[in-house]
Amino acid sequence: MSKNIIITGTSRGIGFELVHLFANQGHNVLALSRNAQPINNLHFDNINSMAFDLCKAEDYKKVETFIKTEWKQVDILINNAGTLLNKPFAETTMEDFEYVYKTNVFGVAEMSRITLPFMKKDSHVVTISSMGGVQGSIKFPGLAAYSSSKGAVITLTELLAEEHKETGPQFNVLALGAVQTEMLKEAFPDYDAPTTAKQMATYIHDFALTGNKLFNGKMLQVSNSTP
Numbered sequence: 001m002s003k004n005i006i007i008t009g010t011s012r013g014i015g016f017e018l019v020h021l022f023a024n025q026g027h028n029v030l031a032l033s034r035n036a037q038p039i040n041n042l043h044f045d046n047i048n049s050m051a052f053d054l055c056k057a058e059d060y061k062k063v064e065t066f067i068k069t070e071w072k073q074v075d076i077l078i079n080n081a082g083t084l085l086n087k088p089f090a091e092t093t094m095e096d097f098e099y100v101y102k103t104n105v106f107g108v109a110e111m112s113r114i115t116l117p118f119m120k121k122d123s124h125v126v127t128i129s130s131m132g133g134v135q136g137s138i139k140f141p142g143l144a145a146y147s148s149s150k151g152a153v154i155t156l157t158e159l160l161a162e163e164h165k166e167t168g169p170q171f172n173v174l175a176l177g178a179v180q181t182e183m184l185k186e187a188f189p190d191y192d193a194p195t196t197a198k199q200m201a202t203y204i205h206d207f208a209l210t211g212n213k214l215f216n217g218k219m220l221q222v223s224n225s226t227p
Contacts, residue, residue: 002046004028004071005208006063008054008111009081011035014128017201018078023047030066033081054081054107055099060114067118074118076208079108079127079153086142097145104149109156112171121168124212125160126204127153129175131223137175150175154219161217170212176200177223195224 005022009015010031016038019031023044031039032052039049048066052059067074083103085096108127115125131137133150140147157173164171177195203222211220 002026002028003075003209004030004073005076005078006030006032006074006111006115007078007080008032008052008107010049011038013197014201014204015078015080017198018080018205019047021201021205028071030063030071032063054111055102060110063111064114067115072118073120073123074115075120075123077112077115077119077123077125078204078208079111079125080204081107082128082130082150083146084143085145087145088142089144092145100145100149101152104146105152105156108153112160116164116169119169122212123169124208125157125169125171126208126211127157127171127173128204129153129157129173129219131175131177131221134175134219134221137221157219158217165216170216172207172211172215172217173219174204174207175219175221175223177221 005027007015007018007029010019011033015033019029019039019042022029023046026046029047031047031049033039034051034053036049036051039047050062050066052063081103083100085100087096112125130147130150132139132143132147133154135151154173154175157171161171
């Protein structure tokens with residue numbers, strides 16, 4: 001049976017691959033990204049694409065209106081959008097921190113909040129975090145804002161699962177190791193990751209569809225390398 005799926009950060013990388021995977025299976029996808037063009041170029045009847053900025057309150061209203069008028073319910077939300085800042089801590093300003101947290105933390109919270117009323121007991125919210133946000137994992141200099149924000153959404157996921165454990169939906173978070181994406185390349189030009197965006201998207205796709213039968217409020221480490 002086809003599901004209604006919202007994915008953020010869909011213009012490239014893992015998000016772009018996820019849209020493909022779900023649409024090919026016949027699911028209805030709402031693809032949200034600041035740049036809507038790459039998804040618009042796909043020409044799938046079951047994909048709706050919207051230019052969307054996680055930092056703009058009015059953009060959430062557009063999503064809410066779309067769900068109310070077009071779908072009525074949301075089965076899966078994948079909080080995939082994120083921003084990566086690689087800068088020495090001594091140079092990382094309050095504005096830098098604010099920008100990273102607005103996208104990586106506040107955006108996840110608000111997106112989850114506005115979709116919640118449209119979700120069923122067995123709906124699933126999957127948030128994409130990073131191994132950099134996991135306590136005890138190897139940390140990399142320059143990622144103070146990024147990694148701490150990714151740690152924040154791990155704790156947020158645990159809280160949301162607890163708060164909604166009687167009513168649903170289920171909330172889980174995937175802490176990804178390094179994946180070869182444009183975002184990684186921009187921050188670390190010399191680093192080659194062992195996992196492709198498509199490989200990781202395939203795992204996330206399967207987990208989003210079935211993982212909430214076995215997991216709720218859990219952080220899963222999805223990494224085959226040190227980072």
